[in-house]
Amino acid sequence: MVQYLVILLDDTSVSYCHCNNPYKEHRLISLDDLRNGILYAMKENLMIQFVYPDYDLPEEYKEKIESIDHHNIVSSLYFDKLMFEESDVVVFQDWSSVSNYDFEPGKAYVIKTTKTDLFDRYCSLKEILGKVDRLNVVITDVEKFTDGDFESYKKVLSELSAEIEKLYVAGKSPQLNLLTDRMMLSEMNNCGAGETNITLAPNGKFYVCPAFYYENEADSVGDLDKGLDIKNKQLYRLDHAPICRHCDAWQCKRCIWLNRKTTLEVNTPSHEQCVIAHLERNASRELLNSIRKHGTFLPEQDEIEKIDYLDPFDKRADWQ
Amino acid sequence: MTISVAQSVINYILSTSFLVKGTTIIYDFIGGEPLLKINLISEIMDYAVNEMKKSNLGLKFKIRITTNGILYNNSKVQSFIQKYHDHLIISISIDGTKKKNDLNRVFKNGKGSYDSIISNVYLWHSQFPFIGTRMTISHDDIPFVYESVKHLISLGIKKIDVNPVLENVWQEGDEVIYEEQLMNIADYIIDNDLYFDKELDLTCFDEYIGKPLGKKDMINPCGSMFLSVDSLGRFYTCMRFAKYSLRSKKPRIIGDIHNGIDKNKLRPLYALDLQSLYTSECFFCEVATGCKWCPAENYDSSSTGTIYERSVATCNMHKARVRAKNYYWNKIYQKNKWIE
Ligand code: SF4
Ligand code: SF4
Numbered sequence: 001m002v003q004y005l006v007i008l009l010d011d012t013s014v015s016y017c018h019c020n021n022p023y024k025e026h027r028l029i030s031l032d033d034l035r036n037g038i039l040y041a042m043k044e045n046l047m048i049q050f051v052y053p054d055y056d057l058p059e060e061y062k063e064k065i066e067s068i069d070h071h072n073i074v075s076s077l078y079f080d081k082l083m084f085e086e087s088d089v090v091v092f093q094d095w096s097s098v099s100n101y102d103f104e105p106g107k108a109y110v111i112k113t114t115k116t117d118l119f120d121r122y123c124s125l126k127e128i129l130g131k132v133d134r135l136n137v138v139i140t141d142v143e144k145f146t147d148g149d150f151e152s153y154k155k156v157l158s159e160l161s162a163e164i165e166k167l168y169v170a171g172k173s174p175q176l177n178l179l180t181d182r183m184m185l186s187e188m189n190n191c192g193a194g195e196t197n198i199t200l201a202p203n204g205k206f207y208v209c210p211a212f213y214y215e216n217e218a219d220s221v222g223d224l225d226k227g228l229d230i231k232n233k234q235l236y237r238l239d240h241a242p243i244c245r246h247c248d249a250w251q252c253k254r255c256i257w258l259n260r261k262t263t264l265e266v267n268t269p270s271h272e273q274c275v276i277a278h279l280e281r282n283a284s285r286e287l288l289n290s291i292r293k294h295g296t297f298l299p300e301q302d303e304i305e306k307i308d309y310l311d312p313f314d315k316r317a318d319w320q
Numbered sequence: 321m322t323i324s325v326a327q328s329v330i331n332y333i334l335s336t337s338f339l340v341k342g343t344t345i346i347y348d349f350i351g352g353e354p355l356l357k358i359n360l361i362s363e364i365m366d367y368a369v370n371e372m373k374k375s376n377l378g379l380k381f382k383i384r385i386t387t388n389g390i391l392y393n394n395s396k397v398q399s400f401i402q403k404y405h406d407h408l409i410i411s412i413s414i415d416g417t418k419k420k421n422d423l424n425r426v427f428k429n430g431k432g433s434y435d436s437i438i439s440n441v442y443l444w445h446s447q448f449p450f451i452g453t454r455m456t457i458s459h460d461d462i463p464f465v466y467e468s469v470k471h472l473i474s475l476g477i478k479k480i481d482v483n484p485v486l487e488n489v490w491q492e493g494d495e496v497i498y499e500e501q502l503m504n505i506a507d508y509i510i511d512n513d514l515y516f517d518k519e520l521d522l523t524c525f526d527e528y529i530g531k532p533l534g535k536k537d538m539i540n541p542c543g544s545m546f547l548s549v550d551s552l553g554r555f556y557t558c559m560r561f562a563k564y565s566l567r568s569k570k571p572r573i574i575g576d577i578h579n580g581i582d583k584n585k586l587r588p589l590y591a592l593d594l595q596s597l598y599t600s601e602c603f604f605c606e607v608a609t610g611c612k613w614c615p616a617e618n619y620d621s622s623s624t625g626t627i628y629e630r631s632v633a634t635c636n637m638h639k640a641r642v643r644a645k646n647y648y649w650n651k652i653y654q655k656n657k658w659i660e
Contacts, residue, residue: 231623232626232629241596245595262585265628267628268591271587316590
């Protein structure tokens with residue numbers, strides 16, 4: 001069931017996920033579409049997440065936005081200081097402004113990175129983890145991982161894990177999506193595009209997620225006039241995902257957009273996405289076990305089992 | 321296809337371990353009329369056999385050809401058949417009676433092809449007595465199904481696979497005529513005691529069809545995946561994903577001779593299971609077994625370009641077949657019950 005509506009306020013709204021936003025020209029959503037989008041969310045009981053461009057919005061837009069409960073997703077370069085205070089999620093498009101940034105608790109931060117940048121610069125995450133409540137690292141070239149990259153990623157996770165262990169022992173509890181989410185979950189918690197959340201683009205049309213809009217404007221799944229119309233919507237659900245249904249890398253985003261890009265099917269993930277998620281899962285397992293050596297930790301959570309595969313697809317003979 | 325593209329394909333296959341591990345390679349020549357290119361096929365197979373030997377992988381191979389039969393008695397075709405007889409699975413597609421065949425298969429001059437192929441059918445049948453034929457039927461063919469099957473049986477052909485096309489060509493009432501036609505076949509076989517002939521194999525009366533789905537049915541309908549290659553060396557999982565086979569969708573290419581196979585693009589086909597594919601209507605259908613579907617037809621007819629949207633165009637035709645099959649087996653039972 002759809003629970004969230006992501007509203008892209010402008011074509012240049014910050015991209016917070018695996019895809020990059022190719023739009024360079026401003027195109028602000030019309031005030032009518034904004035109004036109708038909010039109305040739609042009210043009628044359908046949806047929580048709104050507004051996604052901002054870098055520039056200051058006109059007053060009437062701010063007023064409209066303030067008329068409803070919502071979350072704000074903004075770029076680290078966002079212009080409007082006042083609105084910035086109100087932001088819930090701050091997104092870094094790359095590492096360029098990360099080092100001088102004044103991180104503070106109470107917000108979630110997203111750092112988008114290529115694999116190469118991550119392998120070069122992950123050490124700076126250690127310091128950030130000491131300052132924030134939540135940090136999401138989002139890799140933008142998952143599909144390009146090679147076997148050598150998997151090894152490097154494993155090393156990165158292990159080093160970050162050691163840092164998190166230190167922080168937890170010292171009484172802090174920062175969350176890093178790659179390592180702490182799986183420890184705290186007891187079922188799949190994926191991105192939910194097309195199932196629990198949909199996106200309203202500045203053209204007044206609905207999309208499965210912002211990436212589908214960025215990739216092809218014609219790929220809409222309805223509009224504000226005629227309502228939502230997701231064809232084959234069962235394919236966004238876990239019960240129609242033949243590999244993921246058998247998986248316990250519960251923190252995995254199960255990125256529908258990457259699925260379609262790499263395997264041509266929204267319900268089937270690539271090998272790379274699965275291996276990355278399993279390296280995270282296994283590192284979370286180690287982390288959970290390590291923290292528990294210092295005392296009781298998440299007692300309600302079961303142990304994360306040891307497994308002998310990194311891609312559930314390789315175990316498909318056991319599924320029947 | 322040029323010989324150099326074909327050679328690159330063979331080189332790629334033989335050097336790609338996941339494609340050849342412990343397998344028999346089936347070289348399947350399709351697209352247009354393959355026997356028109358018998359010289360090329362012959363050259364490709366000579367190269368392939370040589371390379372397979374050199375590879376020391378201990379590979380076995382089969383050659384599959386489906387032909388319209390017109391060139392079957394050609395001397396080059398016959399010497400190819402002699403050379404590779406033990407590896408060949410060659411079938412002639414005959415559309416039944418002269419009337420029905422000539423309705424579908426005509427030469428450029430407008431003359432039907434039946435008379436030209438019938439002597440070749442006898443030749444083929446003498447060379448490959450155990451190979452059957454596939455009768456693909458569309459809307460216009462339904463009234464001829466009974467006559468056609470009877471005719472094929474009279475030619476000595478024992479394995480006959482009657483298949484309604486999977487595309488949505490069906491009109492209201494087709495299923496009624498189809499059911500009658502199949503029941504006529506059932507009567508013909510039973511009244512003439514042909515069902516005692518163990519070699520007679522009509523897939524339309526297969527006992528397994530028309531039951532609820534069981535665990536064993538959770539498999540890909542193609543049985544196995546094939547690597548298909550077009551004339552430019554582009555790879556598909558089946559030629560039905562190539563441009564010339566599709567009505568409206570983009571070709572679904574999984575690689576080419578230069579870059580190899582993109583394994584990620586194979587995952588949906590290998591992972592596909594009925595729970596992910598079926599709507600609840602099909603999943604819980606009480607006569608679901610044997611109801612044919614094909615990933616490429618799913619793809620072509622789907623609303624979102626997915627192989628995971630089950631095409632149900634033949635639903636009524638399948639149900640008609642199930643009723644006729646039930647009639648067939650009940651009639652046999654009634655006829656023989658006094659023996660038990
Ligand atoms: S499908 Fe989900 S995870 Fe993937 S890009 Fe879209 S929002 Fe992000
Ligand atoms: S790891 Fe792979 S199988 Fe598991 S949820 Fe992620 S994409 Fe699906």
